[in-house]
Amino acid sequence: MAKIKPFISTGILRLFNKNKLPVIAGHKLLYSCNLKCKMCPFWRRKDEKLLTLEEEKMMLRKLSELGVIFMGFEGGEPLLRKDLPEILKESHERFHTSLVTNGLLLKARFNEIKKYLDYLFVSLDGIGETHDEIRGVKGSFNKALEGIKIAKDEVPLAISTTLTRENLDEAEKIVNLAEELDVLVNFQVAYDYSTADKMSPEKEKLRKVLERLLYLKKEGKPIMNTKEYFEAILNSWYKGIPWTCKPWLTINIDPQGRVVLPCYVLNEYTGSKRIWEIDIKSLWESYDWKKYESCNKCALSCYLEPSIFTWSNFSIVKERIIDGMISIISTSLGL
Ligand code: SF4
Numbered sequence: 001m002a003k004i005k006p007f008i009s010t011g012i013l014r015l016f017n018k019n020k021l022p023v024i025a026g027h028k029l030l031y032s033c034n035l036k037c038k039m040c041p042f043w044r045r046k047d048e049k050l051l052t053l054e055e056e057k058m059m060l061r062k063l064s065e066l067g068v069i070f071m072g073f074e075g076g077e078p079l080l081r082k083d084l085p086e087i088l089k090e091s092h093e094r095f096h097t098s099l100v101t102n103g104l105l106l107k108a109r110f111n112e113i114k115k116y117l118d119y120l121f122v123s124l125d126g127i128g129e130t131h132d133e134i135r136g137v138k139g140s141f142n143k144a145l146e147g148i149k150i151a152k153d154e155v156p157l158a159i160s161t162t163l164t165r166e167n168l169d170e171a172e173k174i175v176n177l178a179e180e181l182d183v184l185v186n187f188q189v190a191y192d193y194s195t196a197d198k199m200s201p202e203k204e205k206l207r208k209v210l211e212r213l214l215y216l217k218k219e220g221k222p223i224m225n226t227k228e229y230f231e232a233i234l235n236s237w238y239k240g241i242p243w244t245c246k247p248w249l250t251i252n253i254d255p256q257g258r259v260v261l262p263c264y265v266l267n268e269y270t271g272s273k274r275i276w277e278i279d280i281k282s283l284w285e286s287y288d289w290k291k292y293e294s295c296n297k298c299a300l301s302c303y304l305e306p307s308i309f310t311w312s313n314f315s316i317v318k319e320r321i322i323d324g325m326i327s328i329i330s331t332s333l334g335l
C-alpha cells in the first residue's frame with residue numbers, strides 16, 4: 001500500500017496557523033513556450049535563465065522545510081524541460097504536485113510524468129479555431145484535446161480557461177466540453193499585463209458570463225472554481241465590496257529560483273537572492289502585506305480561492321478540504 005504523504009496531517013494543522021506563511025508554491029520552470037498566446041507576457045521575456053536539476057531539488061527541499069503543502073509547476077511550457085520527470089518525482093515525494101500545460105506535448109510525454117502528478121491542468125481557451133486564434137498556433141486545440149483524452153483516465157485533470165474578450169461567448173461551450181470529457185474546468189479572468197495586448201473582457205459582458213457560470217456551478221456542472229470565487233469577483237468588481245487578498249499564502253518562484261513579491265501579477269520585487277539563500281520566515285514576517293489586502297486587481301484563482309477560504313464557510317470547507325482530502329487520501333492509497 002502506498003504511503004500517505006506527510007502533508008496530509010501537517011497540512012491540516014498549517015491551515016489553523018495564525019502566522020503568515022505560504023501553504024502553496026508556484027514555480028515557473030521556464031518562460032519559453034511552444035505557443036504565443038496573446039494575453040501572455042512570459043514567452044516574450046528575454047531574461048530566461050534556468051535552474052539546474054540540482055538547484056530545483058534545493059528549492060523543493062527549502063519549500064518542504066517551510067511547510068508548503070501544494071506545489072504547482074507552470075511556465076512557459078513545462079513539458080519543454082527534458083528533466084521534468086526528475087523534478088516532478090522529487091516534488092511528488094513531498095507535496096501535492098500539479099502541473100499546468102498547454103497540452104501540445106502531452107501525448108509525447110505523458111507516460112514519463114504521469115506517476116508523479118496529483119493533478120494536471122490543460123489550458124483550453126475556446127473551442128477549435130477560437131482557441132487556435134488566441135493561442136497563436138493552428139491545430140493547438142486538437143493537440144490539447146488529444147492530450148486530455150490520453151491523460152484524463154490516469155490522473156485527475158481539469159481544463160484551465162482564461163476568459164478574455166475573445167472567448168467570453170464560448171465559456172458555456174467549454175463547460176459542456178468538460179462535461180462530455182468527464183473532467184473539471186477551472187476559469188480565470190484575463191487581466192491586462194503591462195507587456196501584453198489588452199485582453200481583459202468588456203465589463204458588462206463579463207458580469208453576465210460570471211453570473212451564468214455561478215448558476216451552472218450551483219446546478220452541479222463540472223466547474224472547479226468554488227461558487228464563492230464567482231461571488232467574490234461579482235461583489236468586488238460590480239458592487240464595490242472587496243475580498244481580502246492574501247498573497248502571502250502563495251510563494252512564487254521564478255525560473256532563476258528568485259522569490260517574486262507580493263505576487264506574480266504585481267511583481268514589485270524580485271530579489272537577487274535565490275530561495276535557498278533567503279530566510280523566508282523573516283521575509284514573510286517583515287513584508288508589508290497589509291497594503292495588498294484590498295488590491296482585488298486580478299482574479300487569478302490560485303490567489304483568490306485561498307484568500308477567501310474560511311473555516312466558517314461550510315461549502316468551501318467541504319469542497320476544498322473534506323472532498324479534497326478524500327481525493328488526496330484516495331490517490332495516496334492508490335484507490
Ligand atoms: S501556453 Fe501558457 S505560457 Fe505559453 S504562451 Fe500561452 S499562456 Fe503563455
Ligand code: SF4
Nearest residue numbers: 245263295296297298
Ligand atoms: S489581487 Fe492584487 S495582490 Fe492579490 S494576487 Fe491579484 S494582483 Fe496580487
